[in-house]
Amino acid sequence: MGTSTTFLNERAWRYFWHPVCTVAELRAAAADGNRPLAVTLLGERLAVAEIGGRVAALKDRCIHRSTKLSVGRVEAGGLRCAYHGWLYGADGRCREIPSMPEHSIPDDCRVAAHDAAIEYDLVWVRLDSSLDTRIPGCPAFGDAAFRCVAGEPYTWPTSAARRLENFVDLAHFPFVHDGTLGDRRQPLVPIAKVDRLNRELRFRFVPSPEMQLPGVALMAPTDYRLWVPFTVNLEFFFPDGERSQLWMSASPVESGVCRSFWFTCRTADRDGPDQPHLDFQALVLSEDLPVIEAQEPPEIPAPAEEYSVRTDKVSIAYRRWLKELSKAADEDADALARCLDSVRIESDRTFDDMPPAASASAAG
């Protein structure tokens, strides 16, 4: 049993877009007897369906007698409840009550409909639309220089924040990924300068020569972009000029559970087989899972409950921003927007997309 902690306020993540399923999963359900897909986001059960060419995410509970809409059927005009046949449009409005065809249906006869959109062949949902948030970037997707392959999504018994931290953690490579991404004999890690701008954390990892693992893995300079709260992209720059990217978005399913959606993208050998790239990632994930599922609690606890060190730099910057966002969300959407747009520049990098206010904040 996970002990609940009050360090982060999960309610804050309702303002953000999260992936809930792949388009392929949604269409497979539709092809199998016009079924919608049942998903869970931040503990809320949703029925996802394509209705009239538009993706809809409805609260998974018929307002009439509380049957899950996800056991209903998708029709051209909407999603029909399995129990008494009530039909709901993509906007959540009830369009038809079959037992009372002659009655007009009041405006408030509706199920909650959340913002839903398709991007990167994934279905994204935002539970609360009162803040202007954007679907996170996925730089290689749609870039003709890259071949992007979608990995199989995976569900882990940990929070999305823990999953994300594992993805940006460097000091575990020599232990968890000894011989795969690291080497036990070389446990030192650089302490990155972490910049906060455009609703992202950005930092670079430049491996020292002694971190190279001939015959094991090529440690390449890596650019990290982390879209708060739970999406990350790593871009690797190889000595021959080729690049690859690894993108992951951890969807906060419910307390202590997340589902990760991911792509592996490469400029080299674009027409070559994809399987070795997927297999390598599968190996890395199989090494991570045993330690991640053993973290207790699965949620990030208050700072006093874990013993951090300076090499946890990225984790500390990440936790601090999540904490600030949590606190801001307790106030209102405006406070959250201000916190989201806050800028902290530590490095001497310059960014093409530096917001105008950032140059001033960089001083000192």
Next chain:
Amino acid sequence: MGRVVYHVVGQRAQLRDGDVTCVVVEGREIALYRIGGEFFATDDACTHAHGSLCEGYLEGEEIECPLHAGRFNVRTGEATCSPATEALATYEVRSDGEDVLIGIPA
């Protein structure tokens, strides 16, 4: 008391209320805080295990170290919560128009 020299470290508007940032003055790493329009400055390094306080959590007048959650009063430098026991050095902060200046012993 020895002589103190004031150094401009930035502009008032650069730091939001309730926030903390890092500045380097004369080779010293200093955490600069803004609380209710007032500015405070302490050493950046926690006296416990050298955590960077400007990466920590500011709650009222207390800064919590991000490493082990030791706390200090930023006005006095006093350690207010274990594992921090030793006080932090504090620095005087002045404003000159929009400029923020920190006083460093010469």
